[in-house]
Amino acid sequence: MNGPTDPVFRLLNDYQRGFPLLPRPFLAIGQKVGLTEEAVLDSYRRFLAEGVVSRIGAVLPPRRVGVSTLAALAVPVSDLERVAALVTARAQVNHNYQREHDFNLWFVLAARNEEALAEQLREITRESACPLISLPLRESFHIDLGFDLAGGCKHVQPNAAALTERACALPELERSLLAALEPGLAVESRPFKVLGDRVGLSEDFTLELLGRWLAEGLIKRLGVVVRHHELGYTANAMCVWDVPDEDVSAVGRALAGETGITLCYRRQRAQPHWPYNLFCMIHGKAREEVLALRADLARRHGLDVHPHAVLFSTRRFKQQGARYLAGACHA
Template sequence: MAASALDEPPDDRLSFRLLNDYQRDFPLCPAPFAELAARLTAGEAAILRTLAALCQRGKVARVGAVFAPQRIGASTLAALAVPAEALRVVADTVSRFPEVNHNYEREHHYNLWFVVTAGSGERLQAVLEAIERAAGSPVLALPMLREYHIDLGFPLDGSDRTRRGTPSGTPIAPTPLDETDRRLVAAVQEGLPLCRRPFAVLASRVGCSENALIERLRVWCAEGIVKRFGVIVRHHELGYTANAMLVHDIPDDTVA
């Protein structure tokens, strides 16, 4: 499930390099696509054109940040037990909530699982209650207590480049945000505009300077608030067609 997962012509190495090499460690500088072009010995226009085509074909969701769970705002894994005949309708209803960023069917009594992210714990609870009302069924909320390993990258070259959390580490308190930070989070989660100076465009939306915005992102990456910044791929469209959730019942004192 490496390079063969791509539906690209054999000579289209630029697409592969962008998809494989830049799911993290994307250049945080005023002209990032020009920097990528220099690294990949390609033209900046070719980089932008290729990324736009990958987005259009559904292989790339966006170029942007993946925030660490619970470091900014609040989030939880949640589930519903839905009658099979109503699953599609309820799934569509849940997916319409902007706070829901993943939603999928599982083989279990709780057959609809989704992730909810909000700006605060209060907002998160309000969204869960609204989903309950809309779905007509109680929501099972399973918030993360401690991170052991989360890495949503998908190496396509057969390598193992995952990064692991610290099992013995204590949970980290959420980082307080001012209004500018909140606007920055919202802007970055939408993804970078595919243009020559994308951070300048985001800065104009956020209300700060381009340099200040880039420096803030660098700090968040260094502090682990942003787990990775780069090309966010859609794994199913790249050929990863199966996955499973594995759950163990382990005594609390031996979990770590």
């Protein structure tokens, strides 16, 4: 890729959101970047095969459709392969990473409701025979706004939101369509027709529903979901602090507004094993780069007066989109 005017760069960078809601979206993209429809399709198929793109599809905001949690297991190194494999095998697990900590296997688990989530956590605890902590999201400051290849992360004005709402109740037909969308769109000339056909909806009605969901915020963004590691951002750290509850929202909003922060949120503590409530993710091309940015942020915001930790990822076992509705679509 040669930079922002290069068609390949634009396919990856410009369509992480705002994917065309048109019967032939890849044709429309090609007309914008100067490629034929077939060249666009071939490029995206190659990106998917190489793992540069995980899917072309929807990113959902927290708690609008189902529930999720960030969980971690303290796994003996000798048993890590077995436990990582059983966690990865669950369709509802969308991220699974080894990190530098006594709690060394970190994963995100989604479900339709709290009861199903709790049951899955019990099953994982039983199958793994390892201590487990669950850290539900309590407040979002900056979550999933894409990954700008020109600068490392998109810098937009964050919106803090406490998570007080429950998942919305969608009609069964709409839930089936959303379930069919979770793995991503088919990289075909008319992907919305393929999507609608899976659940018995017309192409026009499928496009209408997706447009409405975007307008209502049920879908946060629709577009290309890239994998940072394959794009050269091989160092990523989860940086955490134990901030007093009365201060954490203000601190989180200030931190989220910084260039270089890809995720920032407040999660529930899990005492006595996990005292931290403020989380942010920093991605970089080298460990030293990430540590330097973290040190600068901590200094300017006075963060390290609070207990803190830095957990670098050392291995990725799984990365995919959330599966809140796994099993809802049988087509």
